[in-house]
Amino acid sequence: MKEVKASAAWVASQASHVFIDSSELEKVVEKTKDAIPKVEWDYEGIHYFDDGPLSIQYLLVLDSLNFCFWPDEELKYDHLALGLKRALEHDKSAFDADRLQKYTGPELREMLKWPRPLPLEDERVRLLHEVGRVLEKNFEGKASNLVESCEKSAVKLVALVTRHFPGFRDHTVYKGHQVFLYKRAQIFVADLWGAFKGQGFGEFSDIGSVTIFADYIVPAVLQHFGVLNYSASLASMVESNSEIGSGTEEEVELRACSIHVVEMMKDLIQIKYGKQVSSVELDLWLWSYGIQLPSLAHHRTLSIYY
Numbered sequence: 001m002k003e004v005k006a007s008a009a010w011v012a013s014q015a016s017h018v019f020i021d022s023s024e025l026e027k028v029v030e031k032t033k034d035a036i037p038k039v040e041w042d043y044e045g046i047h048y049f050d051d052g053p054l055s056i057q058y059l060l061v062l063d064s065l066n067f068c069f070w071p072d073e074e075l076k077y078d079h080l081a082l083g084l085k086r087a088l089e090h091d092k093s094a095f096d097a098d099r100l101q102k103y104t105g106p107e108l109r110e111m112l113k114w115p116r117p118l119p120l121e122d123e124r125v126r127l128l129h130e131v132g133r134v135l136e137k138n139f140e141g142k143a144s145n146l147v148e149s150c151e152k153s154a155v156k157l158v159a160l161v162t163r164h165f166p167g168f169r170d171h172t173v174y175k176g177h178q179v180f181l182y183k184r185a186q187i188f189v190a191d192l193w194g195a196f197k198g199q200g201f202g203e204f205s206d207i208g209s210v211t212i213f214a215d216y217i218v219p220a221v222l223q224h225f226g227v228l229n230y231s232a233s234l235a236s237m238v239e240s241n242s243e244i245g246s247g248t249e250e251e252v253e254l255r256a257c258s259i260h261v262v263e264m265m266k267d268l269i270q271i272k273y274g275k276q277v278s279s280v281e282l283d284l285w286l287w288s289y290g291i292q293l294p295s296l297a298h299h300r301t302l303s304i305y306y
């Protein structure tokens with residue numbers, strides 16, 4: 001994740017649409033220093049978990065589809081997590097590698113009990129097929145083999161996932177530099193860690209290397225806290241729900257500055273208060289806070305990455 005941190009810092013140093021407010025950052029750190037609100041993984045009770053390899057298969061499928069809900073105003077992440085959970089409870093072989101390669105759009109919709117086409121449905125189906133194909137070809141069909149081969153290293157797991165599954169390669173180019181964001185690959189690691197409570201398949205000696213997961217909720221929360229400020233033109237695009245193109249400077253800055261400012265937050269907490277907090281904990285706090293804010297305006301980019 002060194003590349004994620006370094007490239008996010010570089011974008012932040014060049015940014016002209018998103019700005020970090022260090023004094024507001026200090027205030028937030030001061031306010032939360034004694035208790036970063038602890039949010040339990042699956043506090044919503046919407047994920048499949050049986051403490052075994054099938055839970056890993058579930059999480060890989062979930063995170064391969066964990067993007068872009070907003071074009072359908074009613075569709076939320078919860079529908080995906082819960083829909084996939086019910087499908088698996090109903091049929092334990094629903095996510096076998098051969099089955100994953102055959103789903104059609106209407107079948108995926110039916111699985112999630114969603115009455116109309118999903119946003120980016122064709123892409124979702126393509127990515128589902130890819131997961132099945134790559135698992136079958138390289139990991140004997142089992143996501144647990146993928147995880148086991150990483151010897152409890154989050155860094156290795158992110159590298160392996162992004163090497164084998166093109167759909168997880170969340171990177172872009174900004175002002176001529178390659179920028180790595182790896183939202184879904186990193187959230188897969190965090191989901192394993194959270195679900196297995198840091199034990200067994202969820203044990204990663206380097207979990208602290210993970211950065212936050214740059215989606216469309218976390219930047220909005222950071223702006224809400226005053227830690228990120230937007231240029232007038234970007235602020236009005238976000239407020240008016242105008243679409244922001246994938247790979248535009250605005251979009252890359254929103255995501256990269258979010259990663260970088262949370263890295264700064266971690267450093268500040270460490271320097272000022274001698275405490276170590278992980279991005280995974282900070283992310284879950286920020287994200288769960290954000291989705292509970294009823295009128296939080298977030299940026300809208302059609303993307304398969306978040």
Ligand SMILES: Nc1nc2c(c(CN[C@H]3C=C[C@H](O)[C@@H]3O)cn2[C@@H]2O[C@H](COP(=O)(O)O)[C@@H](O)[C@H]2O)c(=O)[nH]1
Pocket residue numbers: 040041042043044066067068069070075076077078191194212213214215216217218283284287291306
């Ligand atoms: N940074 C970050 N982004 C996250 C999550 C999660 C869910 N993680 C689960 C894992 C354990 C917990 O119990 C959580 O339930 C989803 N997202 C992103 O949010 C957006 C969906 O928003 P809305 O349209 O309102 O449903 C979309 O980009 C989605 O990819 C997270 O944890 N961190």
